Amino acid sequence: MAGAPDGRESICYSAGAVRVCRPLEQRRRGRVSMVVEGGRGMALTEAELGELDGGTRLRESPTAKIATEQLGKVFQARNGRVVALREVDLVIPDGQFCCIVGPSGCGKTTLLRILAGLEEHTDGRLKLTHADPTKPLNSMVFQEQSIFPWMTVESNVGYGLKMRRVGGRQRREIVEYYVDKVGLAAFRRAYPHQLSGGMKQRVSVARAFANDPEILLMDEPFAALDEQNKNLLQEELLKIWEESKKTVVFITHSIDEALVLGDRVLVMTASPGTLKADIPVEFPRPRQVYELKASPAFGELAYNVWSQLRDEVMRARDEEAVRP
């Protein structure tokens, strides 16, 4: 096996299968992240795998796109430790639209940032399967607006492609396709300050899809929008997703939104967040937002999710009330 000598960078194994993304010291303590490339990760020997994940095999199936085992995160803040996540066991198969709901402050953004590689976990293990190394593993749509104010709509949407040196013509075609998909064709040369909040979020969504990642990580992307725009964007997102069937992890405070979009809703506990319930959403696709919401089955399932969430929201409120 060949490895990065100083233990600080990614470590590539000669089987061509596994890239360990954490420093060696962390590997020794069993906090391992690995990206399995080309679906060949399972070609590793038992001994190699044992070494990689600190002696304990990840329990997920080899087809999982995302898998965590006992994942935890502790922040060292100025006024002490903050346990943001604890013992998160999660398996998301390829192509699934997975929604996560949970009370404010329970660690949803932290979890997503760990999946995006923007934050390191402090306990447990994480595995992401990267099937096509020529494409980005993931793209994130952030909770707050995150497009570049000095770039036009089309430059924002094409940014990731440009960074990956996708050729001009191909890039223009992809950008045009997604700008059109999110209904911004007439604004493609506009700058963000000339757009409404909803339009800016559409640019973020178009940019994420144009990047063509294997995993799309979305952190309350429509939270700041009015009801009508939210519904329209949900429908647009559904249409684009149904074409691409990417693996999506979508965080929301809205049970309705989770049920309209997801194949599954995970409910998180109040802080420190862990998974409390895993509720399948089996409404047929393609889905029409308003029609679906009007159905009795929708109301029943929404009530089911709320029954799981209610206690956690109350607990989070009680804890907030006593926090300094």
Ligand SMILES: Nc1ncnc2c1ncn2[C@@H]1O[C@H](COP(=O)(O)OP(=O)(O)OP(=O)(O)O)[C@@H](O)[C@H]1O
């Ligand atoms: N960089 C940080 N340093 C210290 N504590 C942090 C940091 N980032 C997040 N936290 C804490 O971790 C906990 C989880 O935060 P997080 O942002 O993940 O919650 P959330 O579920 O996304 O909340 P919301 O629904 O309000 O967006 C909170 O207690 C927060 O204060």
Ligand SMILES: [Mg+2]
């Ligand atoms: Mg958040």
